[in-house]
Amino acid sequence: MRGQDAVWDAIVADWFSRPLPVATPRRARALRLPHKADAVVGMRRSGKTWLVLGELAARVAAGAPRERELYVSLEDERLADLEARALGGLLEAWWRRYPALAAQPVSLALDEVQNVGGWERFVRRVLDRGQVSVTVTGSSARLLSREIATSLRGRSMTTEVLPFALDEVLRHRGQTVPERWPPGEAGRAVLQAAADRYLEEGGFPEVLGLAEPERHRVLRDYVDVVLFRDVIERHGATNAHALRRIVRRLASSPASLLSVHKLHRDLRSSGVAVGKDTLYQMVEQVEDAYLAFRVPILTTSERVRASNPVKTYVIDTGLARAFAATAEPGHLLENAVYLELRRRGGDIAWMRTRSGFEVDFVVQRGARRQLVQVCADPGTDAARARELRALDEGMAELDVDEATVITRLHEERATVASGAVRFVPAWRWLVEPES
Numbered sequence: 549m550r551g552q553d554a555v556w557d558a559i560v561a562d563w564f565s566r567p568l569p570v571a572t573p574r575r576a577r578a579l580r581l582p583h584k585a586d587a588v589v590g591m592r593r594s595g596k597t598w599l600v601l602g603e604l605a606a607r608v609a610a611g612a613p614r615e616r617e618l619y620v621s622l623e624d625e626r627l628a629d630l631e632a633r634a635l636g637g638l639l640e641a642w643w644r645r646y647p648a649l650a651a652q653p654v655s656l657a658l659d660e661v662q663n664v665g666g667w668e669r670f671v672r673r674v675l676d677r678g679q680v681s682v683t684v685t686g687s688s689a690r691l692l693s694r695e696i697a698t699s700l701r702g703r704s705m706t707t708e709v710l711p712f713a714l715d716e717v718l719r720h721r722g723q724t725v726p727e728r729w730p731p732g733e734a735g736r737a738v739l740q741a742a743a744d745r746y747l748e749e750g751g752f753p754e755v756l757g758l759a760e761p762e763r764h765r766v767l768r769d770y771v772d773v774v775l776f777r778d779v780i781e782r783h784g785a786t787n788a789h790a791l792r793r794i795v796r797r798l799a800s801s802p803a804s805l806l807s808v809h810k811l812h813r814d815l816r817s818s819g820v821a822v823g824k825d826t827l828y829q830m831v832e833q834v835e836d837a838y839l840a841f842r843v844p845i846l847t848t849s850e851r852v853r854a855s856n857p858v859k860t861y862v863i864d865t866g867l868a869r870a871f872a873a874t875a876e877p878g879h880l881l882e883n884a885v886y887l888e889l890r891r892r893g894g895d896i897a898w899m900r901t902r903s904g905f906e907v908d909f910v911v912q913r914g915a916r917r918q919l920v921q922v923c924a925d926p927g928t929d930a931a932r933a934r935e936l937r938a939l940d941e942g943m944a945e946l947d948v949d950e951a952t953v954i955t956r957l958h959e960e961r962a963t964v965a966s967g968a969v970r971f972v973p974a975w976r977w978l979v980e981p982e983s
Contacts, residue, residue, distance in 0.1 A: 552634050555626050556641035563619055564645070571602030572720040572753070575713060575891065578603060578683055579705045585671050586683040590709035591838035591863050592778070593770050595753055596685040597621075599709055600657050607655070615646045619657040622664055632666030639674070657683040662782070668700050675703055687778050688836055710887055711864045712751030714978040718742060720756060729980050736975070740957070743975035747880045750866020764870035771795060771839065771867070778837035785833065790815065790822040794830055798840040798860050800872035803882035803908075803922075805857040806831075806842070838863055843886070846897035846910050859898050859908075861886040877956070878924040881974055882908060885922050885954050888978055894918075901945060905938035910946065919943060919951035926958050926971065940964035952977070 576599060578586035588596050604617050620638060622630065643650045656674065661667045661684040674680045715725050723742070726735055749756060752770070755763045775795065779785055793815060798806070808831060812824045822830075834840055842858040862868045864887075865880045886909065889896055894913035900906055909920040919942050926932040939951040949967030954977050962969045 552637055553641065556637045557644065559620060559624065559626065560618065560638070560641045560645055564615065568605040568608060568614075569598070569601050571598045571605065572712075572716060573602065574599050574709070574716060576707050576709050578707050580681060580683075581705060583675060583678070583703070585675060585700060585704040586681075587704050587706045588683060588685040588709055589706060589838075590685075590687070591711075591770075592687050592774055593752055593754060594709050594711045594838070594863070596687075596709045597659055598753065599707075600659065600683055600685060604655070604657065612655075616649060616652065616654045617657075618642055618654070619659065621659040623660045627663075630664050632664055632670050635664065635667070635670040636673075639680075651679070653679050653681070655681040655683070657685075659685045660687060662686045662688050672700055672703065687774070687838065688782065708890075710751070710891060711866075712753060712756075713888060713891060714743060714746045714751075714884075714975075717746055717751055717756065718979070720753065725979060730976070739975040739979060740973070743973075743978060744956075746978075747865050747877065747884055747974075748869060750864035750869070752864055752866060755866065763866065764873075767864075767867045767870040771799070774837050774839055779830075779833045783829075783833050783836075785830065787822055787826070787830075790820050790827070791830055791834070793818075793820055794827070795834055795839060796871055798834065799862050799868055799870075800875070801860070801879075802862045802865070802868045802875060803879040803886070804860060806860045807857040810857075841886070841890070843896055843898055843909075846899040856900075863887075878922070881924050881954065881956065882922040884974065884978065885909070885920065889920065892982065899942055899946075901938065901941035903941055905934075905941055907938055907942040910942070917946055917948050919946070919948055921951065921953045923953055924956045926953065926955055932962075936962060936964050936969060939969055940966050943967055 574595065578588055578600070580586060588600060590596050601619060604619060608614050608617060658667070667684070671682050671684065674682055712720060718725050723738070731739065749763065752767065755766050758766065775791055779791060780788055785791055797811065808824065808828055812827050815822055835842060840863065841861050843861065844853050844858050845856040847853050861883045865883050868875050868880060868883060889909060889911055894911045897910050898906065898908060899910045907919055908922050911918040911920065919939055921935050921939055923931060923935050926935055935953050943949065943951055943966035951969050953969060953971045955971055955973055957973050958971050959973050960971045962971065
């Protein structure tokens with residue numbers, strides 16, 4: 549193990565020789581509860597590492613000794629083919645460099661931990677020592693949850709990181725986020741422009757401000773890396789051509805209904821051979837890697853749920869634009885609303901009323917239900933009436949007395965038989981704190 553010890557010594561030395569980064573503050577926060585590991589999950593390049601490093605830097609700025617804070621990327625090429633049993637050498641290298649730490653509370657962050665099979669047993673052992681706070685990050689929802697559910701059941705808390713929200717984009721650019729609502733006319737104009745730009749660029753930190761061709765190329769490269777590392781390599785998928793077709797379909801059609809049966813038929817008609825069961829697995833694997841998300845219909849019947857399509861949303865509107873330059877603004881807006889609802893938490897479904905009208909989102913948070921509709925431009929009487937009728941029926945069926953319509957610019961308060969409906973522009977809804 550001398551060779552591995554030397555590698556750990558070098559990695560520890562490299563970390564403590566580097567200046568701490570300055571990171572954009574995120575809404576997401578690792579909880580850092582005593583005796584529990586923090587698992588930070590999300591798609592590659594969405595900001596997991598910077599979240600962890602930013603919190604680490606904040607602790608040091610608040611007075612924590614730098615030597616008590618260790619971060620290691622398990623994608624370091626020096627750690628290729630690392631086995632879990634060798635992870636203990638990391639702590640030994642840390643203690644060799646700072647012997648007094650062996651009896652002091654310290655914090656350890658392991659980035660992209662799914663690269664080391666059996667990592668959860670090491671983390672459990674470290675937590676049992678009592679003095680080490682552990683944060684792990686990973687790019688797989690299912691693998692992390694499965695491993696946590698076995699060895700770390702009751703010993704971990706999960707934090708999901710998505711690309712920047714609109715308010716985080718503003719902070720990243722050094723722009724002011726309003727503290728008092730509503731903002732003045734000038735502030736409103738700035739937010740309107742920022743929201744429109746956000747739907748085009750999305751929120752992946754690295755591509756903000758890039759010209760469109762370069763941005764699209766980088767985002768497509770992200771997808772290629774995720775497909776290879778987090779789907780093909782991790783799950784042993786062999787039909788890369790079918791996977792790419794699935795991802796292109798999901799990414800280029802945000803906020804659309806997906807029937808695997810229809811997708812299977814479309815792929816077969818275009819000469820792509822893939823079994824239906826395999827296709828179901830591939831869609832799950834793409835979601836596992838955080839490229840896209842499925843939202844089921846609201847129902848208590850498993851039969852109804854299985855017989856209805858899901859609605860699909862992509863991880864980022866900028867990524868959707870990279871695959872479909874002509875993506876409809878209304879679909880991009882709906883996708884952005886879904887991502888924001890996901891950040892705010894709760895169970896999300898879509899609804900079909902008894903008369904066949906659709907409500908885009910029904911969000912359940914505890915005992916409270918929230919109905920949210922998305923309509924970029926309800927400027928015509930017909931469009932406004934359609935949205936109000938769908939919400940009125942949905943509110944009546946679910947016994948809810950208020951609902952929201954997210955628009956691009958339109959703002960008003962309306963009344964229907966079942967209660968009140970607020971039309972609110974995206975520039976406001978995406979940034980204004982929830983009441």
